Amino acid sequence: MLEVTLIYGFVNSIILALIALGFSLTFGISGVSNFAYGAFYVLAGYTVWILIHKLSIPFLPAVILSVLFTAALGFLLYRFVLLRIRGLVISEVIATFGVGLAILELFRHLGFTGFEYTLPVFSEGSIMIGNTYVDHQRLWIVGVGIALAIGLYLFTHHTRTGLAFRGIAQDEKTALSLGINSDRIAGISVAFGSGLAAVAAVLILPRGTISVNEGYDVLINALAVCIIGGLGSTVGVVVASFLIGYAQMLTDVLSGPHWKMIVSLVAILLILVVKPSGLFGKQKELEERI
Amino acid sequence: MKQRRQERVDRGIKARSDDIFALTSYREMLYVSVPPVLPVIGLIILPLILPPYWQKVLISTCIFALLAMSWDFLVSVGMVSLGQALFFGVGAFVAGALDRFAGLPIWLTIPLGTVLGGALCTVALLPVLRLRGVYFSMVTLVLPLMLERCIEATGFFGGTEGLAGLKPFASKWIEMYFVAAVVLIALFGFRRLLTTDYGLVLKAIKDNDRSVMSAGINIYWLKAQALFVAGCVGAFCGAYMTHVYMFVGMPAFALDYSILPLASAVVGGMGTFAGSVMGAFILVPLSEALRGIGGLRTVIYALALVVFIVSLPEGIFHYIQRKYHQFERWVEVEK
Numbered sequence: 001m002l003e004v005t006l007i008y009g010f011v012n013s014i015i016l017a018l019i020a021l022g023f024s025l026t027f028g029i030s031g032v033s034n035f036a037y038g039a040f041y042v043l044a045g046y047t048v049w050i051l052i053h054k055l056s057i058p059f060l061p062a063v064i065l066s067v068l069f070t071a072a073l074g075f076l077l078y079r080f081v082l083l084r085i086r087g088l089v090i091s092e093v094i095a096t097f098g099v100g101l102a103i104l105e106l107f108r109h110l111g112f113t114g115f116e117y118t119l120p121v122f123s124e125g126s127i128m129i130g131n132t133y134v135d136h137q138r139l140w141i142v143g144v145g146i147a148l149a150i151g152l153y154l155f156t157h158h159t160r161t162g163l164a165f166r167g168i169a170q171d172e173k174t175a176l177s178l179g180i181n182s183d184r185i186a187g188i189s190v191a192f193g194s195g196l197a198a199v200a201a202v203l204i205l206p207r208g209t210i211s212v213n214e215g216y217d218v219l220i221n222a223l224a225v226c227i228i229g230g231l232g233s234t235v236g237v238v239v240a241s242f243l244i245g246y247a248q249m250l251t252d253v254l255s256g257p258h259w260k261m262i263v264s265l266v267a268i269l270l271i272l273v274v275k276p277s278g279l280f281g282k283q284k285e286l287e288e289r290i
Numbered sequence: 291m292k293q294r295r296q297e298r299v300d301r302g303i304k305a306r307s308d309d310i311f312a313l314t315s316y317r318e319m320l321y322v323s324v325p326p327v328l329p330v331i332g333l334i335i336l337p338l339i340l341p342p343y344w345q346k347v348l349i350s351t352c353i354f355a356l357l358a359m360s361w362d363f364l365v366s367v368g369m370v371s372l373g374q375a376l377f378f379g380v381g382a383f384v385a386g387a388l389d390r391f392a393g394l395p396i397w398l399t400i401p402l403g404t405v406l407g408g409a410l411c412t413v414a415l416l417p418v419l420r421l422r423g424v425y426f427s428m429v430t431l432v433l434p435l436m437l438e439r440c441i442e443a444t445g446f447f448g449g450t451e452g453l454a455g456l457k458p459f460a461s462k463w464i465e466m467y468f469v470a471a472v473v474l475i476a477l478f479g480f481r482r483l484l485t486t487d488y489g490l491v492l493k494a495i496k497d498n499d500r501s502v503m504s505a506g507i508n509i510y511w512l513k514a515q516a517l518f519v520a521g522c523v524g525a526f527c528g529a530y531m532t533h534v535y536m537f538v539g540m541p542a543f544a545l546d547y548s549i550l551p552l553a554s555a556v557v558g559g560m561g562t563f564a565g566s567v568m569g570a571f572i573l574v575p576l577s578e579a580l581r582g583i584g585g586l587r588t589v590i591y592a593l594a595l596v597v598f599i600v601s602l603p604e605g606i607f608h609y610i611q612r613k614y615h616q617f618e619r620w621v622e623v624e625k
Contacts, residue, residue, distance in 0.1 A: 033424075080600075081596060081600055084600050084601075085599065085600060085603075089423055089424045090370045090423065090424060090427065091599050091603070093372075093424055093427060094372075094552065094556070094595065094599055095595070095596050095599045095600060097372070098549075098553075098592040098593070098595040098596040098599070099592070099596055101545075101549060101588060101589075101591075101592040102588075102589045102592035102593050102596070105586075105588040105589045105592065106586075106589050109586055109589065216435075216545075220432070220435065223428065227428070256443070258439070258442060258443035259439075259443050261439050262436060262439050262440060262443065265432050265435060265436035265439070266436065268428065268429070268432050269418075269429060269432060269433070269436070272418060272421060272425055272428065272429055273417045273418055276421055276425050
């Protein structure tokens with residue numbers, strides 16, 4: 001029993017990290033709100049489904065197309081909505097949340113609910129770890145999740161674009177004076193974040209059916225991980241994912257699946273009350289509270 | 291090269307009626323009194339002329355107008371809430387529980403639901419009053435979702451089933467005129483409140499909280515008071531709707547109650563309360579009229595919200611107000 005909890009808790013934590021990476025890249029690292037993140041996640045899932053089942057495109061090209069499509073959509077969201085209200089944080093949050101809400105409720109209205117909306121797994125089968133069965137899809141999730149987390153760390157610390165992402169969040173004017181086009185970088189950041197949402201969706205969604213409500217859950221989970229880890233910290237994302245991941249697993253085992261979602265909500269509340277900049281956050285520690 | 295620019299000048303009648311000279315002629319008196327009298331007349335006449343279905347729509351329009359005003363008031367004090375559903379839901383559940391478990395009559399459950407609901411929300415948000423901007427918004431976004439899950443998980447207050455069979459109003463006329471009266475009281479009360487000295491301090495907290503602090507004013511106490519007032523208005527909506535539906539359940543924390551008031555206030559224009567009411571009276575009937583086409587209610591609201599935030603952030607009311615008070619003309623500019 002303990003072993004199962006440990007292994008599935010680990011997988012759960014990696015899933016959370018995978019969900020949060022894209023959101024963290026946009027909101028945490030470059031300081032641009034994209035509260036349509038959950039909607040993009042669900043949208044990517046439905047795009048793959050439509051490409052496979054309606055246009056009969058093979059799985060792999062469908063996945064690539066969907067990731068590119070979602071990233072492009074992210075860039076359009078930035079270009080036509082976010083760019084006009086850059087810097088007005090509340091307006092950014094409300095406008096992107098509105099876009100996400102419109103996408104999700106449109107899918108609900110069009111009747112995209114039911115058991116037929118599932119994505120194929122990458123590979124069938126399962127392996128034994130100790131006495132526990134773990135299917136291949138979960139191994140894929142763990143593998144890609146770890147690779148992406150390491151990749152994100154290297155990207156934001158050792159490439160020009162990645163450093164620019166962090167630069168515009170830390171001090172936009174200084175970044176400008178160093179020749180970083182902050183509008184362009186912020187747009188790329190939203191596009192990258194949306195693309196990562198699509199990657200996460202393609203990996204995670206095959207575990208169940210695609211549902212509209214998942215969009216809201218994904219947004220809350222991503223928000224929880226980002227706020228607890230601290231804005232702008234890749235290490236924080238990983239640590240927070242493991243904290244919430246195991247906490248969710250424990251509540252699931254001890255008191256039933258109903259309570260699972262409450263964990264991240266309570267975690268957001270607690271950390272905002274106690275230490276709003278998060279466990280590893282360093283940016284703007286003085287600005288968020290008075 | 292000649293260039294032109296647009297110039298805005300106050301109308302003569304505006305300048306004349308700003309002062310005691312408003313009493314010099316009927317024209318000036320009408321100019322001053324028509325805008326505030328319009329909503330009063332509208333809310334008295336509308337229940338009489340509307341068919342039964344649209345009377346129900348009027349009730350929910352009034353409720354969303356109230357929630358939007360409550361949101362607008364919080365924004366005027368610098369607290370941007372993304373969760374009016376919290377106020378609404380707490381008020382609804384307090385009234386529902388008082389009715390079911392204590393058996394209180396309706397004229398007690400609504401006032402008690404209002405005050406207790408407002409107080410409970412204030413206490414729940416007290417720890418995060420120190421947070422500003424987007425951090426406060428996140429907490430308010432999360433709280434109603436969390437309460438909804440808690441009720442689902444614990445099964446308190448009827449759990450997923452909710453509490454049904456609560457007491458209705460004595461007649462539909464009392465029902466309609468009651469909420470219409472509350473809308474008018476809130477509209478004129480809030481507008482008046484923000485022009486008093488007390489209101490000026492509240493608005494100053496939004497503009498520059500630190501300078502208010504350095505003036506020796508305890509801004510947390512004031513923020514808590516503002517939160518209580520806004521919470522009471524929101525909780526009233528919940529308590530009232532509980533008795534209109536004769537039911538209270540998890541839908542009381544639905545996202546609709548957070549997003550629709552926000553959209554109304556943004557579309558109508560923030561900071562004036564009249565804008566919030568106007569926004570609600572445009573958006574709610576509009577989405578109701580479009581309901582025949584399909585259940586696109588939330589989509590329409592969300593899109594209206596985005597379009598107005600991006601392209602007309604001042605809102606409809608400010609636009610109309612400007613046209614009413616000022617005229618515009620093009621003047622030549624020498625270069």
